Amino acid sequence: MTYRIELDGCINCSWCRRTCPTETISFFLTRHRTHVIEPSGCIDCGICVNVCPVNVITYDPTYEHNPTELEAAKEHARQWARRQRQVKLQRRARAEAAVKKVAAGRSAVAVPA
Ligand code: SF4
């Protein structure tokens, strides 16, 4: 099981590459600008299919995974998810700090009577 990109219809928007949790979608500039899924890294999550704006990613049931490669791809996805959570928490902390700073600045400004 894996997914494949029909190259003719791909508009190279990169949405699939940016959202793939196993980072198994590559972008090549050589010869043709194109996105390609390396099947050994695909965990069949379907995220790329859902984000593709032109529906050119299709399911390929003929591909058979090597179990070791599949487990490595799943572990890659777990680590990717942990990194995404960390980034999200850091962004939230920065946003909260910025809000507090603005609020503190407002309270420090004397309001004329
Ligand atoms: S199905 Fe999931 S793992 Fe496979 S290429 Fe798409 S987003 Fe990546």
Ligand code: SF4
């Ligand atoms: S999301 Fe679809 S159109 Fe965009 S790069 Fe991926 S396959 Fe191509």
